[in-house]
Amino acid sequence: MYEKEEEQLKNLYDNIQVPLDSLDDAIFAGFHKAKSEGKRKSRRKKWLVSLAVAAIIFVGFFTSIRLSPAFANYISVIPGMEKIVDLIRNDKGKMLAIENNYYEKIGVSQEKNGIKLTIDGAIADEDGLVLFYTFESKEKLKELQNEKVRLKSLDGKKLDIGTISMGHPLYSEKGETSHSDMFEFNFESPLAAKKLELKVSVEGTNLKEEFTLKFNLTKEIQKKKSYALNKTVKIEGQKISFLGADVYPLRAAIHVKMDPNNTKRILSFEDLRLVDENGETWNKISNGWVASHISPEEMIIYLQSNYFREPKKLYLVLNKIQAVDKDEVNVVVDTKKLQILKQPKGGHLSDLRVEGNDLIFNFHIEKEFNSFLFTRITDGNGKQIESNTSFMGGRMEKGYAEIGVNIPDIKNQPNPISLELTAYPSWIKGNEKIKIK
Amino acid sequence: MSAGEQLVKDAIKGDDAAFLQLIQLYKIDLYKTALSFLRNEEEALEAIQEVTYRAYKNMKSVKDAAYFKTWLIRIMMNYCNDQLKKKKRVVLNDELLNLQGNSENHTEMELKDAMLGLDERSREILTLKYFQDMKIKDIAATLQCPEGTVKTWLNKALKALRDKLEGNGGDLHV
Known part of the structure; x- marks a missing residue:
């Protein structure tokens, strides 16, 4: 009946070229990722967040953006740019900054005991600074982790750091002689300092070094573009006001405030995006700092920047928002009886268990869900518990992920323990388009 | 063993x-x-x-x-x-597919595009059957359903594929 189709399907992938070497590299990389995690080491970016900033950090999967031909051309003529582009391929805003010549080359380095740290270049704006760096070593390094990163103003001008992202650590079974990533700083007041000093402490196998690098920022810092919005939308009965948008070269910051009378707590604006008159879209930051919470009812959402475009029209568009009923905002558990006393409708969490000081749930979800669920943890007396580590394993064919938090001295913490949600697979949906210009 | x-x-x-x-x-x-x-x-x-x-x-x-x-x-x-x-x-828009739809033999490209335009289950079943060359029995085990169901789904998938290829696919946006 469908012989023709069947025949074609059968032949479709018979004659493809299989890139055997790359295939083996990919298998090797996957295998070693699994092995090194077995040692319970974090391969994630390390962050330092000042207490004043309630940052929501999202560790997403790397989704790369295709390079435009013009951009590919541009980078091919500048030596050393490929590795930098590899680091920012998931951020259209940063790519536009480079394409518009807003990247500045720094090229300052220091060598200590056979290891050299170079600041390759920088992108700076009032709100943030990205430093691209490379470690090089004559001998192959299997492990290298940034332990401490500090940045100091040398000209007495303002440098008011809110967060630092230190980049990914290097773990490699076969060893590497070069490792590139970026430090990302965000400021609480506009950056004014031009002469800076960076101190980086690194640790690895039998290795501990501190590097000190002085450098200058020479490019004129582009001023943000601010738009007042003051527009309220209503989605499934929840009122949300968009107060304004600040667009910086490195990111766009959207200020939103929720109506206190809303029945739901808004957790995350999952698909908020900028769209111009041609339908070109700038999404949320896909791997990194996605939002700051000013209060449960007020937040700043960060999007990839379209700063270097001059669209005739620009809109904020959104279709779905993560939200839970306000009385369901906490997951409450008893760590003695190993019971989940309270969780939002849908019952995504089950099989509560305690392993060492880790409190672990099974998190049932049909589709991949990459956000970590919990933020503040409080004990039975309402006292906040400081948790240093949390973890989440990916959804597997078994249909659930493991999600957990480390609670120091868990046996002696008064029950019940409450975990406040910061993400949850429960959405309100609408179709909103807010005009920016 | x-x-x-x-x-x-x-x-x-x-x-x-x-x-x-x-x-x-x-x-x-x-x-x-x-x-x-x-x-x-x-x-x-x-x-x-x-x-x-x-x-x-x-x-x-x-x-x-x-x-x-x-x-x-x-x-x-x-x-x-x-x-x-x-x-x-968006895999392909309808217009483009309609333009391509009526030739006698579908090109590889069309076939690949049509595969992507299918629903998840159809895509899976065609992949297992024709790319992995699996038997109905093994597909049933993979998808955890009776063999009869696999046969029904397989037929539906082939029909959906033909419809897409012939341009009656309707909404092709994934």
Whole structure:
């Protein structure tokens, strides 16, 4: 009946070229990722967040953006740019900054005991600074982790750091002689300092070094573009006001405030995006700092920047928002009886268990869900518990992920323990388009 | 017990060499599956990496060594489906497909596009049947449903594919 189709399907992938070497590299990389995690080491970016900033950090999967031909051309003529582009391929805003010549080359380095740290270049704006760096070593390094990163103003001008992202650590079974990533700083007041000093402490196998690098920022810092919005939308009965948008070269910051009378707590604006008159879209930051919470009812959402475009029209568009009923905002558990006393409708969490000081749930979800669920943890007396580590394993064919938090001295913490949600697979949906210009 | 099944048992016990041998054994099948879903080499390779990772992490959940390959392909298809949804990319618009739709023999490109325009289940079943050359019985085990259901789905999938190819596909946006 469908012989023709069947025949074609059968032949479709018979004659493809299989890139055997790359295939083996990919298998090797996957295998070693699994092995090194077995040692319970974090391969994630390390962050330092000042207490004043309630940052929501999202560790997403790397989704790369295709390079435009013009951009590919541009980078091919500048030596050393490929590795930098590899680091920012998931951020259209940063790519536009480079394409518009807003990247500045720094090229300052220091060598200590056979290891050299170079600041390759920088992108700076009032709100943030990205430093691209490379470690090089004559001998192959299997492990290298940034332990401490500090940045100091040398000209007495303002440098008011809110967060630092230190980049990914290097773990490699076969060893590497070069490792590139970026430090990302965000400021609480506009950056004014031009002469800076960076101190980086690194640790690895039998290795501990501190590097000190002085450098200058020479490019004129582009001023943000601010738009007042003051527009309220209503989605499934929840009122949300968009107060304004600040667009910086490195990111766009959207200020939103929720109506206190809303029945739901808004957790995350999952698909908020900028769209111009041609339908070109700038999404949320896909791997990194996605939002700051000013209060449960007020937040700043960060999007990839379209700063270097001059669209005739620009809109904020959104279709779905993560939200839970306000009385369901906490997951409450008893760590003695190993019971989940309270969780939002849908019952995504089950099989509560305690392993060492880790409190672990099974998190049932049909589709991949990459956000970590919990933020503040409080004990039975309402006292906040400081948790240093949390973890989440990916959804597997078994249909659930493991999600957990480390609670120091868990046996002696008064029950019940409450975990406040910061993400949850429960959405309100609408179709909103807010005009920016 | 086949040599393959012994490898699976060793791998479940934590024998890394056995695990790597198994992945070597099925890497071409995995790659073809990834390619049929994701359409480009770079993403297919990324998928191989992730699936190797997931398989290693979950070896202990392999229940029946005889079905290791279907277990592995299942992980790959889950991953690919999630990727496709994440990208929410528009595969082809109707107009373009209608233009291409009436030629006598469908080109490879059309066929690949049409595959991507199918629903998840149809895509999976066609992949297993024609790219992995699996028997109905094995597909039933992979998808955990009766063989009769597989046959019905397979027919529906082929019909949907033909409809897409002939341009009656309606909404092709994934």
